[in-house]
Amino acid sequence: MRQRVLIAVEELGFEFSEVGRSLQSSTTRTIGCVVPSLANPVFADAVQGAQEAFQEAGYQTLLVCTNYDPEIETQAIRTLTAKQVDGFVLTVSDARSSDGLKSIQSREIPHCLLFNMAPDNEKSWSVDDRSAALKVVDAFVERGHRHVGFLALKFKSSDRARQRYQGFVEGCSRNGMKKPALLEIDEDSQILTDLLKEFLRDNPTLTGLFISNDFLALETIRSARALGLSVPGDLSIIGFDGIKVGMMVEPSLATIVTDPKMMGSGAARTVLSAINGAVAPVQPDPKLTFSFRAGGSLASPAAERTDGEKAATLSPSNNPTKKNVKIQQERLK
Amino acid sequence: MRQRVLIAVEELGFEFSEVGRSLQSSTTRTIGCVVPSLANPVFADAVQGAQEAFQEAGYQTLLVCTNYDPEIETQAIRTLTAKQVDGFVLTVSDARSSDGLKSIQSREIPHCLLFNMAPDNEKSWSVDDRSAALKVVDAFVERGHRHVGFLALKFKSSDRARQRYQGFVEGCSRNGMKKPALLEIDEDSQILTDLLKEFLRDNPTLTGLFISNDFLALETIRSARALGLSVPGDLSIIGFDGIKVGMMVEPSLATIVTDPKMMGSGAARTVLSAINGAVAPVQPDPKLTFSFRAGGSLASPAAERTDGEKAATLSPSNNPTKKNVKIQQERLK
């Protein structure tokens, strides 16, 4: 009998329907994965890592890109909830105010944040953006920069970007530096060069720029060059993320290095453990999930300022001596 | 009555279960999306485009990364089929032999290939890799290269890479050039520099390298430099894909430019039209979905060969004159 059935199965290519099974068991073996965009390699890598971990555990990944739009985010979470996903891995626009996240919490669906610092006792795999920004300030200070700026994409719809800026402002203030100038960019804009020109004109004493992601940092280097500025001669640049190409360009990009794939797979394993009640993987301290990497795009401003003509007109030099900086650093400790 | 129900819905946060609905309607509003890896920005962008198109049409995207493994590919397609996806967008390892693809076809599930050239009358959004490779040969020939090589990742498990190589070989032969040397790399290997060194030693007359993806091309440029070679002075490089950073490096990367996001969204729309019976979007001719972009990584070999010491020892110059090349080009037309 068993034989005959098995043969028929083979012949007809029969397979159990997961949806019948899901209805019966009220479990779908599917996880919702919500990120802003795959165009950013950080999220692409994170999703890759998460998907792999889920796959290995026999779970499928339902992917949604919100395009940094909180409305799409809320809607997507609603849809995925209706689809009865067993869990969520998500990077939300703002972890403190996200409606979608609230609804997940109130329904008690297993979930883990990714890149969002966890409020309350949420689970999360993230980078402490504030601390990372402080490290960036240190790097600038060590090299004698006294006035720096922050350039961000999607500032309004990313709590990460805001936390970086906040930490950056705090670090500058601690070091007795001028409050960092802020340049926000709405879209992946083509007019970066123009915006940068204006920005540097408005902030003539500025010698360094902290940029909220590596990709934008590379574009900014390009724009700076188009304006006749040398990097790091006239303008030092520090990025964020640590994407691979940052090391392949000339000058190499100074940046905060993170490990998105590891973060994604970690968040995935945390969700899985919440689902099957296994012991959860230890979440790394957000202060330790990043590191600063020096690079050719960062140098001392004073020394090289002399030979830049256009630079001089755009941003007249007014730099502290190395000595001042040393004192400043002493004070910090 | 209606009122009271609506109020209760609000209070309890009730939502229809999609799985009950799916069971009843035998439709899941879910599409399976199968790609090799999101680490490659080409696929990340393509998935982004597809996901957007699906989202807009009210469909969710079930993502699987096969990691270039045909076995995982087959398995994934089986699982997604069991999950009753309404359609597939997929990049398979080999479109002619894929078991998964065959099973999709025999079950007549709406689907569209992505980046795989379509066998028979399959639907597909793809790049004609062979034609693109011919263009690459032209670019080399125009600049006087007579012996070139091909460097590929995952050669065995990517029909795209093989088709590129095939076209490349054909183009070289048509132009009376030596058969291009082939260097395969298994994994995203760290020993690229060593392999390259050996490869160039084995092929001393080689002056140009066609590399099956931009990312690997950038790494190769780096490796070449580490070997003391100048690009394009000692070695010209042409990549494939047209990723953004290719234009941000110095020298900029000569490459075949494609539009992955557009391809992804196109494939998605093709699947959607197959599902709801609407008129399908016109699939672009695979010969027109790419273009050659010149870049600083490609130049004539003869002129600059003189000043490279190490280059000379690694690959003694044996180049055709410009004149020969001109004649060659005439012959082609």
Add this chain to the structure above:
DNA sequence: TAGAAAAGTGGAAACGTTTCCACTGGGAGG
């Protein structure tokens, strides 16, 4: 006001599973 049409309500069936229970038949042991 009677009758017909419209609107609303309730209940059954079906989608494809799994779980549970009851039943059947055969073999072993007394």
Add this chain to the structure above:
DNA sequence: CCTCCCAGTGGAAACGTTTCCACTTTTCTA
């Protein structure tokens, strides 16, 4: 030969929808 136990088999219920039909109530028209 009877009883008991076990494996194997068949059938019912439940999961959450939608569709369909029958029935009741309301509204409109003659």
